Amino acid sequence: MIHLAKHRKRFFILIALLAIAIALALPRPASESVPLGEQQTVETAQPRLCVHTLLENEVEEAKIKRSLQLTRELGAATIVQFFPWAYAETQPGDYSWFHADRIIRHARRQGINVIARLGLVPAWARPSGSDSPTTLNFLPEASFDHFARYAGAFAARYREAIQAIIIWNEPNVSFEWGYRPVDPAAYTRLLRDSYQQIKTANPDAQVLAGALAPTLEAAGSAAGLNEIEYLSAMYQAGASPYFDALAIHTYGFREPPAAAPAPQRLNFRRAELLRRVLIANGDGAKRAFITEFGWNDHPRWSGAVRPSQRSAYTIQAFEYAAAHWDWVENLCVWALRYPADLLSYPDNFTLMSADFREKPIYFALQDYARGWKRSERPWLLPPSAD
Amino acid sequence: MAAATQRRLTRRKILSLAIPLALAAALILASLLIHRNAPPNINRAFPGGEIVVGLDASFPPFALDDGESVRGLDIDLAKAIGSELEMPVRFLNIGFYALHDALISGQVDLLISALRIDPARTQELRYTGSYFDNGLVTVTAATGRDSNLESPAKPRIAYEYASNADSQIRGWEGADRALQRLPYELPEYALDALRLGLADSAIVDATTLRLYLRARAEWGARYEYITHEPYAIAIRIDRVDAWKLVDSALAALKENGKLATIIDKWL
Numbered sequence: 111m112i113h114l115a116k117h118r119k120r121f122f123i124l125i126a127l128l129a130i131a132i133a134l135a136l137p138r139p140a141s142e143s144v145p146l147g148e149q150q151t152v153e154t155a156q157p158r159l160c161v162h163t164l165l166e167n168e169v170e171e172a173k174i175k176r177s178l179q180l181t182r183e184l185g186a187a188t189i190v191q192f193f194p195w196a197y198a199e200t201q202p203g204d205y206s207w208f209h210a211d212r213i214i215r216h217a218r219r220q221g222i223n224v225i226a227r228l229g230l231v232p233a234w235a236r237p238s239g240s241d242s243p244t245t246l247n248f249l250p251e252a253s254f255d256h257f258a259r260y261a262g263a264f265a266a267r268y269r270e271a272i273q274a275i276i277i278w279n280e281p282n283v284s285f286e287w288g289y290r291p292v293d294p295a296a297y298t299r300l301l302r303d304s305y306q307q308i309k310t311a312n313p314d315a316q317v318l319a320g321a322l323a324p325t326l327e328a329a330g331s332a333a334g335l336n337e338i339e340y341l342s343a344m345y346q347a348g349a350s351p352y353f354d355a356l357a358i359h360t361y362g363f364r365e366p367p368a369a370a371p372a373p374q375r376l377n378f379r380r381a382e383l384l385r386r387v388l389i390a391n392g393d394g395a396k397r398a399f400i401t402e403f404g405w406n407d408h409p410r411w412s413g414a415v416r417p418s419q420r421s422a423y424t425i426q427a428f429e430y431a432a433a434h435w436d437w438v439e440n441l442c443v444w445a446l447r448y449p450a451d452l453l454s455y456p457d458n459f460t461l462m463s464a465d466f467r468e469k470p471i472y473f474a475l476q477d478y479a480r481g482w483k484r485s486e487r488p489w490l491l492p493p494s495a496d
Numbered sequence: 497m498a499a500a501t502q503r504r505l506t507r508r509k510i511l512s513l514a515i516p517l518a519l520a521a522a523l524i525l526a527s528l529l530i531h532r533n534a535p536p537n538i539n540r541a542f543p544g545g546e547i548v549v550g551l552d553a554s555f556p557p558f559a560l561d562d563g564e565s566v567r568g569l570d571i572d573l574a575k576a577i578g579s580e581l582e583m584p585v586r587f588l589n590i591g592f593y594a595l596h597d598a599l600i601s602g603q604v605d606l607l608i609s610a611l612r613i614d615p616a617r618t619q620e621l622r623y624t625g626s627y628f629d630n631g632l633v634t635v636t637a638a639t640g641r642d643s644n645l646e647s648p649a650k651p652r653i654a655y656e657y658a659s660n661a662d663s664q665i666r667g668w669e670g671a672d673r674a675l676q677r678l679p680y681e682l683p684e685y686a687l688d689a690l691r692l693g694l695a696d697s698a699i700v701d702a703t704t705l706r707l708y709l710r711a712r713a714e715w716g717a718r719y720e721y722i723t724h725e726p727y728a729i730a731i732r733i734d735r736v737d738a739w740k741l742v743d744s745a746l747a748a749l750k751e752n753g754k755l756a757t758i759i760d761k762w763l
Contacts, residue, residue: 245597285594289601333590409656409683409704412554417657417681453612453725455555456592469658489657489681493689 144171151221154185156479160442178220185479188223194230227276248288262307280323283334294343305352319353345391359402367427402444408455421474541737550604553589557762558610569762580745607730624743626726638716654678654686654695661699706763
């Protein structure tokens with residue numbers, strides 16, 4: 111009897127250990143290592159202020175949260191955030207929303223709206239076996255349907271959280287089109303397929319086309335095609351029914367925001383040339399989202415201005431848009447912060463360093479958005495011998 | 497007896513298979529070793545018969561497209577490497593964000609574009625040795641105090657606000673170093689402050705200092721590096737021959753003084 115009891119005891123211990131092992135091996139819902147905190151709201155006098163975040167490559171959840179807190183404290187109620195297809199669907203049909211969920215959760219808790227940008231092709235959806243590897247921007251036509259299904263799945267999952275989705279990024283430059291000749295008709299087919307999937311999943315979601323790069327490239331250039339001609343070609347390919355609004359990238363370079371636009375000039379008001387294309391094609395009722403804009407203040411980049419000019423120009427751009435651009439929904443500054451410094455002049459497009467050190471423009475924008483009056487200049491006046 | 501004969505036959509069969517297999521393996525190994533140690537082949541390295549260099553020509557004095565041609569330190573360096581290797585050089589002006597994709601997808605053979613060595617990219621790229629160090633330097637007037645920051649009780653340090661120098665100085669403050677910070681909008685203003693005696697030292701990057709000194713040959717300044725930011729040439733990781741050749745050419749340019757001449761021309 112004692113012998114049997116001893117065996118039974120061992121048996122139960124064994125079963126218990128087995129159960130623990132199985133429980134540990136089973137997939138579990140992701141635990142929250144960083145608390146979301148209290149529900150927040152964005153206090154701002156500039157509801158169109160938006161920043162482009164780059165949280166897709168941010169590994170640490172605490173940094174995602176910190177970035178979004180600083181966005182809210184800036185007074186920006188909206189972000190544009192990239193959700194790479196290559197990260198979400200590493201095997202066909204096998205979606206992982208872990209990282210996207212994390213970003214959306216924290217954004218919502220901070221009271222921030224999210225405009226999603228979709229792109230970046232998983233290896234299985236690209237050609238293989240070639241001597242020259244394809245880049246992550248190479249989307250063969252045979253994979254358009256796969257991408258569109260991802261867009262639909264994304265729209266369905268974030269039906270409550272995301273109401274605007276940008277299809278691809280800057281397809282008018284060959285680098286963003288997988289280093290192939292740009293192809294407005296092919297992009298239009300991608301837009302059509304994506305639009306149909308997104309609307310099926312969430313009829314209320316706005317599909318944003320374009321996000322075209324500001325460039326002067328002429329037809330036939332290996333580098334791409336200027337966005338004005340590219341958008342016109344999209345219309346010729348029948349794009350009109352397949353987007354609700356236009357995403358626009360417009361950078362100021364060395365010109366102030368009020369500088370007049372012209373086809374051969376790159377400046378902030380170049381966005382108006384795209385607006386003219388919409389109107390010319392009977393789409394004047396469609397709104398636009400400036401999903402990237404800004405100035406750079408690197409001391410040596412040829413397209414840069416001084417830090418004080420950068421702050422002033424950025425605020426003047428908001429003022430100009432408020433006065434003249436009633437067709438613009440949001441203006442999104444590129445960029446809040448990079449997860450790691452790029453180690454060159456593009457680092458001077460950000461509002462803060464990778465280690466969360468706010469730059470003068472962050473404080474200037476915060477004053478503007480929050481209605482604060484901080485007159486303290488962060489630097490000394492230029493030294494003089496007097 | 498029959499069993500012993502069978503064993504002998506089996507052994508013979510095994511040997512008859514094993515010997516050729518071992519020989520084949522030895523040959524493969526030898527060929528791999530020979531190939532590994534073989535001198536790089538210029539035609540294999542650049543099968544197009546030219547070196548295609550990718551760069552962002554918006555970053556003077558390293559590369560700038562003035563509308564007619566691209567000019568700068570990186571351009572001259574690429575041409576010098578082409579001369580060393582007796583290969584023509586062609587330039588492809590690409591935006592910064594597209595540089596690495598251009599290399600990975602084989603659009604270009606090399607990147608020479610004021611690129612700092614980035615350890616995060618070493619799984620897909622090989623870097624040559626450095627051709628310029630754009631680290632931060634602490635600058636003092638040649639006639640002033642010693643550059644040792646401890647010398648004055650509370651040294652006045654001029655720098656560009658929100659720059660890498662700013663981070664460096666804040667780090668020193670965190671280490672309880674008594675300093676008087678003099679932030680300026682531009683790094684050149686920090687050097688002006690030093691030159692005018694309003695600061696004990698200035699901290700700027702090496703390029704800023706060299707350009708400033710070129711424009712003010714009469715002003716004597718001493719400097720020493722406090723951080724290192726090496727610029728190097730990037731090559732796709734599988735292009736071993738190209739990497740060996742370019743790295744050797746760069747080493748030769750350092751050795752024969754041509755690299756120093758190029759740097760002095762632009763900085």
